[in-house]
Amino acid sequence: MANTPETVLVIGASGQLGSELTLALRDLYGAASVVAADVAPPKQADLRDSGPFELVDVLDKKVLGDLVSKYKFRQIYHLAAVLSATGEKNPKFAWRLNMEGLFNVLDLALEQQVRKVYWPSSIAVFGPHTPREHTPQHTIMDPNTVYGISKQAGERWCEYYFHKFGLDVRSLRYPGLIGYKSLPGGGTTDYAVDIYHKALQGETFECFLNEDTYLPMMYMPDALKATLDLMHAPAAQISVRDSYNLGAMSFSPEEITAAIRRHIPSFNIIYKPDARQQIAASWPKSINDSMARKDWGWQPAYTLDTMTADMLSNLKKLQA
Ligand code: AKB
Numbered sequence: 001m002a003n004t005p006e007t008v009l010v011i012g013a014s015g016q017l018g019s020e021l022t023l024a025l026r027d028l029y030g031a032a033s034v035v036a037a038d039v040a041p042p043k044q045a046d047l048r049d050s051g052p053f054e055l056v057d058v059l060d061k062k063v064l065g066d067l068v069s070k071y072k073f074r075q076i077y078h079l080a081a082v083l084s085a086t087g088e089k090n091p092k093f094a095w096r097l098n099m100e101g102l103f104n105v106l107d108l109a110l111e112q113q114v115r116k117v118y119w120p121s122s123i124a125v126f127g128p129h130t131p132r133e134h135t136p137q138h139t140i141m142d143p144n145t146v147y148g149i150s151k152q153a154g155e156r157w158c159e160y161y162f163h164k165f166g167l168d169v170r171s172l173r174y175p176g177l178i179g180y181k182s183l184p185g186g187g188t189t190d191y192a193v194d195i196y197h198k199a200l201q202g203e204t205f206e207c208f209l210n211e212d213t214y215l216p217m218m219y220m221p222d223a224l225k226a227t228l229d230l231m232h233a234p235a236a237q238i239s240v241r242d243s244y245n246l247g248a249m250s251f252s253p254e255e256i257t258a259a260i261r262r263h264i265p266s267f268n269i270i271y272k273p274d275a276r277q278q279i280a281a282s283w284p285k286s287i288n289d290s291m292a293r294k295d296w297g298w299q300p301a302y303t304l305d306t307m308t309a310d311m312l313s314n315l316k317k318l319q320a
Contacts, residue, residue, distance in 0.1 A: 007033050009073045011058050011105065012080030014038040016184040016193075017120070017177060017223065019047050021077060024224045026051050035071055038080070044182060058101035061108065068112045075231070077118040078105040084124050085276050086186030087147040098150035106161050106169065117169040118231055121155050121243035123216055124148035124188075125173060128282045135284035137245045137291045144282055155242035162241040170230050171243035175287060178307060179220030180314040188279045192217055192256060195269070196311045199260045200319065204268040208276050211254040214285035218248035219302040219310070226298055233296035240291050247287035248300035249307070259308040 006029050012018045013036030023046060025034045031051035039057050042048045056064055058080045068076075080101055087094035102119060109117050126135055127142035143149050151173075161167040176189025183197075184190045191207055192215075198205040209215075218226075226246055230238070251259075257269045292298035302310070 005033075006075065007035070007071050007073045008075045008077065009035050009037060009068065009071065010077045010079065011037050011056065011064075011101075012078070013047065013053070014040055014042040014044070015079060016179065016182050017174075017220075018077075018079045019044050019182050020179060020220055020224060021079070021227060022047055023050060024228065025077070028228070035067075035073070037067065058104055059097065061104045064104055065108050065112070068108050068114065072112075074115045075118070076105055076109060076114050076116075077227075078102065079120060081120070081150075082147065083185060083187040084122075084145045084147040084279055085188055085190070087145060087150075088275065088279075091146040094146045095150055098147070099153065102154050102157065106157065106167065109167055109169075110161070110165055115168060116231060117167065118227065119154065119158055119169060119171050121151045121171050121173045122148070123173055123175050123283050123287065124279075125152040125155060125243070126282075126284050130284060132283075132285045134286050134288040135245065136288050137240065145279055159242040168235055169241070170238060172226055172230060172246045172292075173243045173287075174223060174246060175216035175218045175248065177218055177220055177223050178311065180311050180318065181220070188276045188283070189215055189217060191253065192251075195253075195256060195260065196308075196315055199264050199267045200312065200315050202266075204270060207253045207269055207271050208274045209253055209271075209280050210273050210277055211271050212252050213277065213280045214250050214252045215280055216247055216250050216284060216287045218246070218300065219307040222248050222300045222302055225301075226292070229296055229298065230292075237295050239295050244292040244295075244298075245287050245289045246292055246298065247289040248302065249304050250286040251304050255304065256308070259304050260312070262305075263308065263312050
């Protein structure tokens with residue numbers, strides 16, 4: 001696949017998912033074919049040094065449009081968003097960035113014949129009246145964060161652009177994503193990344209969720225695989241055009257602590273729940289992702305224990 005003329009734009013490339021997805025796409029399509037774009041230059045050296053980077057604000061349709069026409073992108077991965085916890089601090093801005101950014105990308109994709117668009121949704125589309133165990137693909141959705149509301153509205157718009165205009169836009173409802181290469185920014189599931197850093201630094205971890213708060217989570221290699229598998233599946237196999245439920249594992253702070261203690265017995269945690277506890281309490285505990293499994297063969301590889309072993313060994317190497 002390395003020599004195909006596939007040109008790809010990743011918007012939000014400096015973020016937790018973007019920085020890893022950009023590298024995975026460069027491995028697939030060749031470094032020069034995958035343009036990383038963000039409002040701030042990437043801090044990660046491997047991302048910065050491995051291929052083209054463009055400074056772009058997704059709210060600036062003119063600059064974004066010039067970029068799309070300069071590179072003639074065939075695929076756009078639009079990952080830029082304000083997440084759940086940060087969104088509550090400035091709801092109007094979160095709504096504007098998350099919605100206007102999506103419209104700019106969808107409209108430019110139509111105007112400039114971009115072949116495929118990827119846009120991430122989230123478990124945040126669900127709310128307090130959603131069944132919390134094995135949450136089905138189609139169910140009650142009453143999100144109560146501005147992030148969740150924007151993701152739910154975005155899902156409807158993606159499906160609308162597909163049916164009305166034939167735009168091949170694909171989406172996954174990610175659970176909390178956990179990786180060692182970069183930190184998440186402003187989510188409710190972020191504790192599950194921070195906890196590994198604190199454990200290795202020998203510090204007591206102050207957890208902003210209660211010990212028994214279960215949330216669906218996923219290790220980054222699984223998230224990358226799911227995203228690329230979805231984007232490479234034949235269009236005829238994609239029966240869900242709003243966004244696919246996607247599951248891997250579910251655990252509570254108490255359980256991830258126990259998993260870390262199997263490697264670092266002295267690790268200590270204290271619980272100081274804050275406003276993020278209420279957000280977490282309105283989200284599913286576990287996800288039914290049978291549609292993704294049936295349509296394009298989704299199958300996660302990592303469990304809490306295999307992820308913990310891999311996280312700790314890679315973080316140790318990075319710290320050495
Ligand atoms: C968040 O916590 O806001 C995100 C998400 C689950 O979409 N990680």
